[in-house]
Amino acid sequence: MRNYLILLLNLSLLACQSPNSENKQPIAPHLILNDVLACKDLAGLQAKFGKDSLLADTSWIMNEDTLRGSILYPGTNKQAYVLYHDGKIVDVSVVGKQSAWKTLSGLYLGLRVKDVEQLNGKNFTISGFNWINGGMVVSWEGGKLGGDSLTHVLQFSNAGNKHEGLSDIEYSQISGEAEFDIRHPLIQKLNPSLDQLAIIKPYVPSKSEGQSIGNHITKTQIPPSKKKP
Template sequence: MKKLFYSLAFVGMLVACSEKKNTTENLDSINAVQSDSSANKISKSEIMYLEDVLQCVDLKGLEKKYGAENVKKDTTVTTGEGDFKTTMLFPGTAKEIEIYWKDGEDYKKIQDVLVKGGFSRTSDATPSSPWESKEGLRLGMKMSEVIALNGKTFTITGLGWDLGGNVVSWEGGKMANKNISIRFNDYSNNMGGLSEKDYSSISGDREFDTQHPAIIKLNPIVDELSVYLKPDISPELGQKMTKEVEKKQIPR
């Protein structure tokens, strides 16, 4: 799953680079950034950066920086695509994050560092995790805020499935080539006021630009954030995956 996740992000960059778009993103037409929409319970002095974990490189680096007592070397994460081996940092606390290792290099090379929001429709969506990216991305941010940080709209997958709500391409914005992945999700109790038809138009196995009127109105929040090493993908595989992504995109 994680390998596919990196591949989606990388191929998204290829798609963005191969297209010469003449469209102009009108950020004024998208919900204005609300300064309190992702109000964090964490003070600036408590903020921790995911990139610092990635720079630890290996298990020894993790234990040296954060303390061996805060590292759970072996654990299993269950997803819709199966069980995956991972390492937990600060397990069972508000600072918990998942660490994935490069294939064939367990404990020797960190591939991906992931923090999850753990939000639900019945709980407070205010994040309590101190983790964020050095680019300013954090859990609980509204899509409109992320668009503002990126400087333009971007492409995401449809909501409501295992790979739903993931950014496929930053479309040449400020977050492009930063090796950052985020996932959006909807935690409203009424589909954000959308009709079933409109909600369906932004759900399922498809890709679309965040200029889409339905996703603008829904304005979902970030519930997963990760930083990662760029995956090794051959030119042939990259071209093949690019074509598959383009087939699923909804025309602007």
């Protein structure tokens, strides 16, 4: 769950800041996002990409968590967001209409849902559109883009919810806090584009973190038992 919280925070806060969102010149993705994840930590990033290419120390606050991060190549079409846990890189993401980055699996910003379906090797499930987490992949349904060692987290959107090709009524049928198979005829008709992409190392809590999470859930979600008189 923490991985998804990291992603949601990173993307929802920063999507509107993407420097290439209005760039009309096509970008040929040629940099490999997995290489950023492979740097392991800030020192590795600086060694590979140079200190001048990084806004090294940034942070985002979400509820009780302060998430540490860096921005690689800020303000350029090579901009990427890097998040750490215990000093190790766990999340690398790009947002916008296009970017110079792609993944080893062949993903890059601007791909259509039908293209991603081919890369996954089968259908997958996304959340409904037209809300903050709209168009986010919920499950890869056992396809090639799922996995235990590396997770691809994607969000599809139709910029500004314009939903070209669909009426408002049709769009409402695939919107909201529900889950949809991308084979749904209206999703296939819309064929939305990929505008948020992250690769994440699955997070396994330590024993103490697990206990803390369990205690928090118990405290906030489970009502105290009543003592018998």
